Amino acid sequence: MNYLKEDTIAALSTAAGKSAIAVIRLSGETSFQIINKIFKTRSKQEQQVKYGHIIDGTEKKDEALCTFFKAPHTYTGENLVEITVHGNPVIINEVLNLLYKNGARPAEPGEFTYRAFLNGKMDLAKAEAVCALITSKTEMSAKAALNSLSGEFSSRIKNIRDAITNLIAFMEVNLDHPDEDIMFLSRDEKLLRLDSYIKDVQNLLNSYKTGKILQQGIKIAIIGKPNAGKSSLLNTILGENRAIVTDIAGTTTDTIEETIDYRGIPLVITDTAGIRDHTESPIELLGQEKTKETVDKTDILIWVLDASSELDRDDAKIADFLKKSDLNIPIIYALNKSDLPPILLSSSLEKECKTEIKISAKTGAGIPDLLNEITKTAGVLDSKNDYLMINSRHFILLQNTLESLIRTKLALATKDADEIACFEAATAQTALNEILGINVKQDILDTIFSTFCIGK
Numbered sequence: 472m473n474y475l476k477e478d479t480i481a482a483l484s485t486a487a488g489k490s491a492i493a494v495i496r497l498s499g500e501t502s503f504q505i506i507n508k509i510f511k512t513r514s515k516q517e518q519q520v521k522y523g524h525i526i527d528g529t530e531k532k533d534e535a536l537c538t539f540f541k542a543p544h545t546y547t548g549e550n551l552v553e554i555t556v557h558g559n560p561v562i563i564n565e566v567l568n569l570l571y572k573n574g575a576r577p578a579e580p581g582e583f584t585y586r587a588f589l590n591g592k593m594d595l596a597k598a599e600a601v602c603a604l605i606t607s608k609t610e611m612s613a614k615a616a617l618n619s620l621s622g623e624f625s626s627r628i629k630n631i632r633d634a635i636t637n638l639i640a641f642m643e644v645n646l647d648h649p650d651e652d653i654m655f656l657s658r659d660e661k662l663l664r665l666d667s668y669i670k671d672v673q674n675l676l677n678s679y680k681t682g683k684i685l686q687q688g689i690k691i692a693i694i695g696k697p698n699a700g701k702s703s704l705l706n707t708i709l710g711e712n713r714a715i716v717t718d719i720a721g722t723t724t725d726t727i728e729e730t731i732d733y734r735g736i737p738l739v740i741t742d743t744a745g746i747r748d749h750t751e752s753p754i755e756l757l758g759q760e761k762t763k764e765t766v767d768k769t770d771i772l773i774w775v776l777d778a779s780s781e782l783d784r785d786d787a788k789i790a791d792f793l794k795k796s797d798l799n800i801p802i803i804y805a806l807n808k809s810d811l812p813p814i815l816l817s818s819s820l821e822k823e824c825k826t827e828i829k830i831s832a833k834t835g836a837g838i839p840d841l842l843n844e845i846t847k848t849a850g851v852l853d854s855k856n857d858y859l860m861i862n863s864r865h866f867i868l869l870q871n872t873l874e875s876l877i878r879t880k881l882a883l884a885t886k887d888a889d890e891i892a893c894f895e896a897a898t899a900q901t902a903l904n905e906i907l908g909i910n911v912k913q914d915i916l917d918t919i920f921s922t923f924c925i926g927k
């Protein structure tokens with residue numbers, strides 16, 4: 472992001488489209504001068520929120536409330552104005568164009584938060600949490616993002632980094648005075664301390680699996696032969712008639728994806744076209760191709776079987792397809808139509824590493840068990856109090872930190888390798904700093920902030 476920091480920037484910060492109100496943000500040195508050219512108010516007081524009109528020359532464009540925030544105690548650290556107008560796209564465009572005409576320029580994606588980062592209002596991990604919070608799919612994932620935003624994650628990282636800095640200082644004393652017997656901290660004590668930092672890092676790394684699931688959801692594909700009840704299962708889980716259900720085999724020809732919030736965990740469920748041994752329909756064949764693509768991108772498979780009939784050639788075809796795909800993902804057998812007399816014998820299923828649950832998409836029986844099994848299989852931790860890491864960049868950097876700390880420990884345990892130990896500990900320190908945004912390369916910053924939406 473090579474745009475000049477000196478520019479004053481403006482963008483719509485609320486969602487585009489029609490709404491009761493819309494908020495336009497204006498940030499930069501000249502924010503107050505610009506707004507004074509297009510906002511007329513009778514208020515003479517030094518209050519922060521002023522009622523008035525947006526004007527173009529003498530022509531009134533809209534009623535508005537402007538909230539003035541004076542630098543440096545603002546979101547961006549700069550003079551900032553939040554202009555609240557009526558949420559009509561025509562008005563919003565007019566106001567934005569007036570701002571641009573009077574000296575502001577359109578903000579780039581994430582540029583307000585980028586400025587907040589540059590002005591030291593937040594570290595990089597917090598800035599990333601802003602984006603995570605906005606895109607959170609459930610209450611639980613929003614809470615995890617909010618924890619990061621409130622600085623809990625950053626302070627854990629800072630604590631580990633500062634402890635390592637301290638350890639490096641002790642190690643350097645011994646390096647500088649190899650012949651003297653200065654031992655502020657014994658080798659054993661240093662190793663003990665390292666162990667505790669390694670444990671802290673490991674704890675954070677372990678929380679990522681759940682954190683990632685909360686942020687991105689568990690991707691689940693419902694597969695099975697035609698008429699097994701896949702679409703009925705999707706509808707029952709959603710509690711609405713989303714997919715067409717008929718007793719004609721091959722009803723679903725395209726994939727249907729829906730997300731539900733199951734106890735705070737987003738479940739991204741895809742209903743697929745039934746796979747069968749033989750079909751003439753070119754549409755069905757295309758649908759089956761799409762089913763295979765979906766299966767490739769999924770975390771868990773639910774294979775719906777019709778338990779009111781025997782296994783047949785179509786089931787064998789699916790088993791064959793799964794074997795050939797060599798998928799390394801868990802499969803849950805959903806033995807559907809359990810409201811009908813059971814015919815399919817559980818013993819006829821190949822059950823290596825697979826779980827079976829009896830369900831009825833028609834009556835809803837067994838669905839809570841199935842949903843429970845899904846979260847259990849995905850390995851979601853009970854995360855009521857624990858901190859959760861949600862960001863993949865942080866995960867990779869913490870993995871690097873862990874590796875460097877383990878190498879530090881190995882070097883420290885070996886005599887005459889103190890220099891290497893110092894180097895490795897410093898590498899760990901660098902990785903932790905990078906999480907916080909210290910000495911991060913510009914292209915990395917560009918990549919992070921470009922994923923933000925405009926106005927944030």
Ligand SMILES: Nc1nc2c(ncn2[C@@H]2O[C@H](COP(=O)(O)OP(=O)(O)OP(=O)(O)O)[C@@H](O)[C@H]2O)c(=O)[nH]1
Pocket residue numbers: 695696697698699700701702703704715716717718719720721722723724743744745746807808809810811830831832833834
């Ligand atoms: N008795 C009973 N019938 C069911 C159950 N689940 C689905 N059915 C019926 O089975 C038929 C097929 O259901 P669908 O949900 O369309 O099956 P599908 O697997 O999506 O089929 P395709 O889209 O053709 O691949 C319909 O007549 C459903 O009413 C169940 O649990 N019990």
Ligand SMILES: [Mg+2]
Pocket residue numbers: 701702703714715716722723742743745
């Ligand atoms: Mg279907």
